[in-house]
Amino acid sequence: MSPTVQAGRNEASEFRWPPQGVTRAPYRLFTDPEIYQLEQERIFRGKTWNFLCLDIEIQNAGDYRTTTVGETPVVVTRDRDGKIHAMVNRCAHKGALVCLKKKDNVASLSCVYHAWNYELDGKLKGVAFRNGVRGQGGMPEDFDPAQHRLRPLRVESFCGMIFGTFADEIEDVETYLGPEMASFIKRNLGRPLRILGTHSQMIHNNWKLYAENLRDSYHATLLHTFYTTFKVNRLDMDGGITLSERKWHHLSFARRAKMQEAAEYAEAKVHSANYESALDGPGLLEAWEEFDDGITHSIQTVFPNMCIQFTLNSLAIRFFAPRGVDQTELFWIYLGYERDTDEQSSMRVMQSNLTGAAGLVSLEDGCINEFVQRGTRADPDQSSFIEMGGREVESERNSRATETAVRGFWHGYRHIMGF
Amino acid sequence: MHKVLDKSSKQMGAPTRDQVVDLIAAYAHSVDDMRLDIWPQFFTSDALYHVTTRENHEAGLPIGVVRCVGTGMMQDRVKAFYSANIFEPHTYSHIIGRSEFLEQTSDMVVSARSNFQIVRTMETGRMDLFAVGRYLDEVVIEDGQPRFRKRVVILESRNVDILIVIPL
Ligand code: FES
Ligand SMILES: [Fe+2]
Numbered sequence: 023m024s025p026t027v028q029a030g031r032n033e034a035s036e037f038r039w040p041p042q043g044v045t046r047a048p049y050r051l052f053t054d055p056e057i058y059q060l061e062q063e064r065i066f067r068g069k070t071w072n073f074l075c076l077d078i079e080i081q082n083a084g085d086y087r088t089t090t091v092g093e094t095p096v097v098v099t100r101d102r103d104g105k106i107h108a109m110v111n112r113c114a115h116k117g118a119l120v121c122l123k124k125k126d127n128v129a130s131l132s133c134v135y136h137a138w139n140y141e142l143d144g145k146l147k148g149v150a151f152r153n154g155v156r157g158q159g160g161m162p163e164d165f166d167p168a169q170h171r172l173r174p175l176r177v178e179s180f181c182g183m184i185f186g187t188f189a190d191e192i193e194d195v196e197t198y199l200g201p202e203m204a205s206f207i208k209r210n211l212g213r214p215l216r217i218l219g220t221h222s223q224m225i226h227n228n229w230k231l232y233a234e235n236l237r238d239s240y241h242a243t244l245l246h247t248f249y250t251t252f253k254v255n256r257l258d259m260d261g262g263i264t265l266s267e268r269k270w271h272h273l274s275f276a277r278r279a280k281m282q283e284a285a286e287y288a289e290a291k292v293h294s295a296n297y298e299s300a301l302d303g304p305g306l307l308e309a310w311e312e313f314d315d316g317i318t319h320s321i322q323t324v325f326p327n328m329c330i331q332f333t334l335n336s337l338a339i340r341f342f343a344p345r346g347v348d349q350t351e352l353f354w355i356y357l358g359y360e361r362d363t364d365e366q367s368s369m370r371v372m373q374s375n376l377t378g379a380a381g382l383v384s385l386e387d388g389c390i391n392e393f394v395q396r397g398t399r400a401d402p403d404q405s406s407f408i409e410m411g412g413r414e415v416e417s418e419r420n421s422r423a424t425e426t427a428v429r430g431f432w433h434g435y436r437h438i439m440g441f
Numbered sequence: 442m443h444k445v446l447d448k449s450s451k452q453m454g455a456p457t458r459d460q461v462v463d464l465i466a467a468y469a470h471s472v473d474d475m476r477l478d479i480w481p482q483f484f485t486s487d488a489l490y491h492v493t494t495r496e497n498h499e500a501g502l503p504i505g506v507v508r509c510v511g512t513g514m515m516q517d518r519v520k521a522f523y524s525a526n527i528f529e530p531h532t533y534s535h536i537i538g539r540s541e542f543l544e545q546t547s548d549m550v551v552s553a554r555s556n557f558q559i560v561r562t563m564e565t566g567r568m569d570l571f572a573v574g575r576y577l578d579e580v581v582i583e584d585g586q587p588r589f590r591k592r593v594v595i596l597e598s599r600n601v602d603i604l605i606v607i608p609l
Contacts, residue, residue, distance in 0.1 A: 124496075219497045219504025222600045251525035252517070303514030351600065356504040367503070374504045375514075380492070380605035382518065386527045388604030393529075 050402035066092025109172035144172035237427035269430035270325035
């Protein structure tokens, strides 16, 4: 390739997807700072609903919780009428962060730099020295506080999760998810929740590699060998992948095989979810059958950057925030239900060992995406090969040996990015 | 085996302060030396080993990053380390501050708090300050040896770089 051609192809605006479509993902997507900037605009500040926080994190009037939408700092508040608001966490004066803590309870939002003060809904209510000091200085006559508020996002709450969007025209969250995705979220989160613990992980890769990884059901038993090493009798190899109508979101599930269920579990219902294994500490896998649809493991993604996991009884939200083109902060929010008994809570607590930064089953995901990042960064013009399970982008109800949900992600990504 | 665990004795009652300090040092050095096979022996058979963050600890939340109840679960982590988990090879180097002994609430148990920093060295040669925090320990004598009955590892940061597979 001649140097001139290469220079031309470095422009994100001239980026062309390979003719094979979503069965290829060019490595440039993981390293190009211009594409990363375009994503901020077209995805995170575009027509998407972004996970902000949980309803229970801002339960009381005056509570705030800070987060990011893409790289944009955002603060979510609850006002005195119980209404939820989200605003860009950036002072309308000179742009300093207004809220500095992860969570707090305040009467109003106050910028520390020059003490501009905002209502909990982001309206500017006070400007220090607006009328000057002893008749000197002050804002011009025509200064209009109504013109200087914190930039609002639209917010909506769904199943205890608060979503925000910068888009003026976008369907409601439930329509954005589609009926199948929405109903499975209701199954998992549709009752009062309780936070059991949180932590985050810095992974050294582009955020989209983690988005792919979550949708990559092909690697599950190949990279993650904990279950096979400990001979965990899973009896739940039956499963599949459901894609949302627009393919943006997905649900991957494993279900206990029906025949086994009839033969082995009919009588001993109480212990039906306990797993035989070669573990020295079998308490790790003590579980109970929580739903009667037989689904024991599920991973559900919501475009662009969140996922809900239900591994046995371990319920968690994962939220992965881009922190630069090759850094991603992955948040783990472990949940239970308010109605849980102590025994159920302690099973959820023990099972949290399976996932997270030190997860016995899945800690490999902390480094595997970095291995791809390091492996690909020298060759932006080459592409990954994504044809497992065919070239289609359709739900696959009977097998998880497929990359269909990864193709689904790229399908949605190309659409929203205009690539 | 490390000499702290090796000495046979008929000791009863509470461990001495010296024994506690020696145990804390021997634990760190054996992890740094990658003797993970003996890691569970530093604990009593029903011990709690819990790694969490300051944020969870202060909020009283039960889920942190790792929770092992009993040496069986620790054994499983060791076995997973050697035969199931995949990661870029790395080693730790612990630096531990002087232990502060907390008020003794029982004749059998000595409690101590010790700050630590762990530098992690990766296969590529990259070195990072990987973990900063404190150990909250309860040490007893079991089978004639000082062992942790409880070791809570409280990380200052909510954020773990890449992953944790070697015990802290
Ligand atoms: S930057 Fe906020 S008051 Fe000046
Ligand atoms: Fe994985």
